[in-house]
Amino acid sequence: MTVIPWTPSETAPGEHQILQLHFLGQEHATLSGEVMKLRRRFCEILVILATNPCGVTSSKLGMELYGEWSESQNQALEIHRLSKLVPIQSRPYRVTLRLKADFLDVQNLLMQGRLAEAVDLYQGELLPFSDAPAVSDYREYLHESVRSAVLGSQDLDLVWKFATRFPEDLEIWEHLQKVIPVQDLRLGMVRAKIKVLTRRLQVS
Template sequence: MDLLGRAIHDPRTGRLLGAIDITGGDHLANPHSLALVLATARAAEAFLATLPGPRAAGASLSALGRDAAVLSAGGRSLPLSRRHSEIVALLCAHPEGLTGDQLAIELYGDDLVNPVTLRAELSRLRHALGPLLLSRPYRLRDAVHSDFAEIAEHLGRGDVTAALRTYRGPLLPRSDAPGVVRLRRLIEGQLRAGVRASADPALLAAWTEASWGAEDLWMWEALAAVLPAGSPRQALALERVARLSEEYAPPDATWLQRRRH
């Protein structure tokens, strides 16, 4: 009696789950039977990889105010390279997925890049993420909560205070990937507009005191407008407005043009 078998492992953890086997007479000992067992086992593992698992469940991405993002899942934190940070952030922003061409444009813009370069990056990323990264199109298998998406959620509910509290700085600030740059500007622009529209001195002060808002003339003007007239804080804000206006004005601007700037 012959037995042909092949073990089945959890595609996420590598843990042995069971086996596919065929037991019978001598006629089973042939290449066709072995190929059938192997194909069946691989199909089972491929199906298991599509199921939600503990490693992907509750995954979150932290990418605000840092040059390299951190992916947290299943109680583990995975620091990502700068390029992988850009890819995962873009896939979080496009849950429907991106084709290889679309992803290349988001990462490299109009620069001519060998498709092999992108495929190599995605291969390395898949090795790090396992079944969380799917292809055709490229997408994340389960919803990954990102800190930058949380900003939009707070603003959608009109909670500007919570949005500003969540904001730890620009999205991947050193990234020059076109898709990331657009997303960064969108997030910052929405939050900035929300803080200014609130006319809340505390929120405006928090923005202008932060490293990313210290040179923001538009927000300093808004802060000066809502502070009590003649107060020391307003005087400081007005002084900052005057200094920034001077710095941002063209060198050959007239006095009137500087005032209008």
């Protein structure tokens, strides 16, 4: 999957406004500092538009939103409703104001090698209850990107932070056991967690 970081145009309409998306483990957005109430479908559309800053065609948006069973009528209605809250141009569909998103920020921090900052910002998976194909794909891509970087890190605090944020990931806890000093009192907790997760996997 190719993801293009958002680079706002200097002449983009509505550039004085900023749409800020906080979709990692939550569904929260603000427009120029004002909290917006967005339905999940609106959030999903905004993820697709945010990860395609050059725009998406109607057919591509439908596939990324609904998958094989694209519903063009429902899609057009959703876009129409969302456009009353957020300026969206058509042909192709794209957001016409400045857009910032925590999920794009995490990606960019990883690309810059700033793992500690990326982990700090990565508070949870992207729209965890969404089943839109594009959101599911990006959620998996971003999570595995952060997770793989953490598994390659020897930074105890960083690995600990990720492990406690995603407590069901056995491989992360096993990596934590490797980097934590023997004299660290938390080692017993780590071993206990590994034992519980291993037993659970054996039962399932």
